[in-house]
Amino acid sequence: MRLILLGAPGAGKGTQAEILSRELGIPTISTGNILRAAIREGTAVGLKAKALIDAGKLVDDETIMGIVSERLAKDDCARGYILDGVPRTIPQAEAMEAMGIEIDAALSIEIADETIVERMSGRRTCKNCSQTFHVVYNPPKQDGVCDFCGGELTIRRDDAPETVKARLETYHRETEPLKAFYQARGKLVCVDNQPSIEETTAVIRSALGI
Ligand code: AMP
Secondary structure, three states: OEEEEEOOOOOOHHHHHHHHHHHHOOOEEEHHHHHHHHHHHOOHHHHHHHHHHHOOOOOOHHHHHHHHHHHHOOHHHOOOEEEEOOOOOHHHHHHHHHOOOOOOEEEEEEOOHHHHHHHHOOEEEEOOOOOEEEOOOEOOOEOOEOOOOOOEEEOOHHHOHHHHHHHHHHHHHHHOHHHHHHHHOOOEEEEEOOOOHHHHHHHHHHHHOO
16 A cells, blocks of 8 residues: 555644554655654755744755655565655656556545644654654653553644644645545545544544455
């Protein structure tokens, strides 16, 4: 299964990607997580990306395509992959096609902007492994501590309300047109966000027939 996850920031792409990854035994490639790791490590890519991410803007397509091609070349992608947060623009999708990156489906998780703003305020992210939690909908077993690696849970800087607004604007302008792009290729599958993580996973499984 080679899957692209589309949807606004906070739609639950990362959460669903992790669940599907575990179930299908294929890796999730999150350009956001790779960029945040680059920032932590202080690499050249990280330095370039930091200000853009903090402002809710997109990182340039060339940098992103470099990250994607390097990651997809690794052995663990041979049986399939889930792309979370990439492509984010039509030029990225076109570049992926030109590179011969094949996909079986582009799954869009549909959710209202108001729900996102409310949801992002409760999101907590592990500083160490990037796993996400939600104080109400998906709480960690112990406050402030990651269930998976014991790392410290923090609020992502770009989850601040003003930045969330900027990221939503960026999403509608730059990323939403990808739905028509994949629809034209017969690959688009849309599901509505559900009240719980489990229910959303269930509608995704049924929409993808897995
Ligand atoms: P995410 O974790 O997917 O919400 O990504 C966080 C931030 O990283 C985004 O707001 C962008 O600034 C940047 N980013 C992640 N993926 C991409 C991409 N495919 N293209 C451009 N910027 C990206």
